[in-house]
Amino acid sequence: MFESLDDPIDVLTVFVDGAMRPLRFRWQGRVVPVRQVTGQWNRRDGQSVYRHFAVQGPRDDSYELCYDTRSACWRLNRAWTLPGGTP
Amino acid sequence: MILLVDMDAFFASVEQQLHPHLRGRAVIVCGDKDRRGVVTAASYEARPFGVRAGMPMREARRLCPHAEYVEGNPRKYVEKSLELLEIFLTVTPDVEPFSVDEAFLDLSRLGARGDTYEAATHVARGLQQRIAEEHGLGASIGIGPNKLIAKMASGVEKPRGLTVMDEERFRGVFWPQPVQALWGVGEKSAAAFARLGITTVGDLARAPEPLLEQHFGVVGPHLQQAAWGRDRTPVVPYHEGVDPKSMGHEVTLPEDSRDAAFLEGTLLRLADQVARRLRGDGFAARTLTLKLRDFRFRTITRQRALPVAVDDHVSIFEVARALWREHWKGEPVRLIGVSASALEKKGEGEQIELFARDERRSALQEALDQVRDRLGEASVVPAGSLAYRRALGHVPFGAAQRTDADAPGKGDARVQRRATRDRLAGRSGYDDGAERSAPDPTQLKPRLDKRRPAP
Numbered sequence: 297m298f299e300s301l302d303d304p305i306d307v308l309t310v311f312v313d314g315a316m317r318p319l320r321f322r323w324q325g326r327v328v329p330v331r332q333v334t335g336q337w338n339r340r341d342g343q344s345v346y347r348h349f350a351v352q353g354p355r356d357d358s359y360e361l362c363y364d365t366r367s368a369c370w371r372l373n374r375a376w377t378l379p380g381g382t383p
Numbered sequence: 384m385i386l387l388v389d390m391d392a393f394f395a396s397v398e399q400q401l402h403p404h405l406r407g408r409a410v411i412v413c414g415d416k417d418r419r420g421v422v423t424a425a426s427y428e429a430r431p432f433g434v435r436a437g438m439p440m441r442e443a444r445r446l447c448p449h450a451e452y453v454e455g456n457p458r459k460y461v462e463k464s465l466e467l468l469e470i471f472l473t474v475t476p477d478v479e480p481f482s483v484d485e486a487f488l489d490l491s492r493l494g495a496r497g498d499t500y501e502a503a504t505h506v507a508r509g510l511q512q513r514i515a516e517e518h519g520l521g522a523s524i525g526i527g528p529n530k531l532i533a534k535m536a537s538g539v540e541k542p543r544g545l546t547v548m549d550e551e552r553f554r555g556v557f558w559p560q561p562v563q564a565l566w567g568v569g570e571k572s573a574a575a576f577a578r579l580g581i582t583t584v585g586d587l588a589r590a591p592e593p594l595l596e597q598h599f600g601v602v603g604p605h606l607q608q609a610a611w612g613r614d615r616t617p618v619v620p621y622h623e624g625v626d627p628k629s630m631g632h633e634v635t636l637p638e639d640s641r642d643a644a645f646l647e648g649t650l651l652r653l654a655d656q657v658a659r660r661l662r663g664d665g666f667a668a669r670t671l672t673l674k675l676r677d678f679r680f681r682t683i684t685r686q687r688a689l690p691v692a693v694d695d696h697v698s699i700f701e702v703a704r705a706l707w708r709e710h711w712k713g714e715p716v717r718l719i720g721v722s723a724s725a726l727e728k729k730g731e732g733e734q735i736e737l738f739a740r741d742e743r744r745s746a747l748q749e750a751l752d753q754v755r756d757r758l759g760e761a762s763v764v765p766a767g768s769l770a771y772r773r774a775l776g777h778v779p780f781g782a783a784q785r786t787d788a789d790a791p792g793k794g795d796a797r798v799q800r801r802a803t804r805d806r807l808a809g810r811s812g813y814d815d816g817a818e819r820s821a822p823d824p825t826q827l828k829p830r831l832d833k834r835r836p837a838p
Contacts, residue, residue: 297452298452298454300454334402335397335463338458342759342762343757348459352402356403356404358402358403358405376402
């Protein structure tokens with residue numbers, strides 16, 4: 297099931313043709329490679345703009361990452377955990 | 384020729400498209416899944432189990448315990464809706480986004496390339512293909528000579544259906560159906576028609592016009608025309624904008640409550656949200672409506688007309704609270720809502736008088752709006768609404784949603800696009816994302832009789 301989180305994470309990011317793309321992130325001491333970015337959307341609150349990414353990990357695990365363009369910080373918003381354990 | 388593109392199980396499908404592990408599985412989109420509330424959307428895999436939008440979550444969990452319950456995210460769906468709008472605009476500039484998951488396309492400008500049933504069918508197939516290939520989503524499309532027929536045709540075959548209808552076929556399909564199948568006829572109207580012996584769309588078409596006028600006023604003959612498949616409502620392209628008819632917010636409470644202080648705090652929060660939206664779009668309201676749903680799912684709405692138009696949360700709250708104190712009998716409340724209608728553009732009519740009369744309040748409101756525009760919606764909130772927020776386990780500064788206070792100017796594509804995004808977000812009917820309130824699907828997909836354009 298999806299787990300709602302708000303965990304700070306470190307993300308290795310690449311910028312290509314003016315677009316940013318997360319490549320891998322560190323969460324709970326593990327490094328999760330991003331196999332595929334399946335979608336993205338933006339959210340604004342006041343003057344802050346948040347860039348959201350839906351991504352897939354190596355084992356069909358699924359995450360939603362959020363980049364705060366103002367503070368240049370990443371957070372993990374949601375993770376889909378495989379039955380019986382962590383993703 | 385008019386097309387109505389209706390996205391199939393839109394919210395659930397977007398989640399399935401974003402998260403591949405959900406594809407082929409029963410997905411139920413809801414508010415905070417740890418709280419109660421109602422189902423916002425159900426994927427087609429969940430529907431055979433009897434799960435429907437609007438159903439209480441407890442019932443959905445009983446019917447479909449193995450489903451994946453996903454917390455909805457309105458911004459996500461609005462962004463997707465705008466991407467789909469880009470596809471529609473490659474066909475014709477005359478596109479009217481009708482809700483976050485529906486849009487009318489007027490093909491009459493295309494001449495022979497779109498204004499025949501054959502050509503429109505070709506265009507519709509092309510759209511379905513692009514939507515599937517580029518977004519992995521399904522759409523059902525209705526084609527008709529007017530918006531009414533296109534809209535009703537779109538619901539005949541789902542998912543990924545394509546239904547072409549002229550007036551004659553419309554009558555063949557819909558005349559035998561219950562009168563409630565007609566766009567614009569809700570539960571209450573259907574009951575009123577039944578009292579006159581009108582139970583099918585065909586009955587309504589053949590009813591004596593004076594009888595309808597006598598019982599329903601001007602709406603009666605208008606609905607009768609609709610029963611014949613006649614409709615002259617134009618498609619209003621998105622770039623021309625449409626002024627909203629009402630703005631409202633409602634919330635399903637974490638648990639049924641008869642705590643007056645908490646409920647009034649909730650009202651204050653809702654009044655504040657409504658006021659903020661009104662000011663953001665440059666409107667003031669002359670009518671306010673309170674909505675209450677009790678623990679037995681009985682819903683009442685009570686409204687009050689005002690001598691002057693208002694757009695500040697104090698005025699809105701005072702009226703809502705007065706209605707509340709007048710009509711609440713002490714029973715546990717499940718859902719509470721506030722909406723504003725009879726909207727006037729700020730600066731018109733008596734609004735000038737109001738603002739001249741209360742300059743201090745107006746200046747304060749402006750300053751507070753500036754703070755929120757800069758720091759976010761939850762940076763300043765009415766103190767009286769904090770009890771409500773605490774009850775939701777919500778941290779005020781963790782709020783999420785922004786109501787754009789920039790008044791959109793027509794003609795600027797970027798600004799118009801933003802305005803369209805905000806309109807769609809408003810129509811999506813979600814409460815603040817940060818409030819984690821369960822969205823009410825009757826607002827997410829408003830009842831047709833409420834959305835029916837005025838004749």
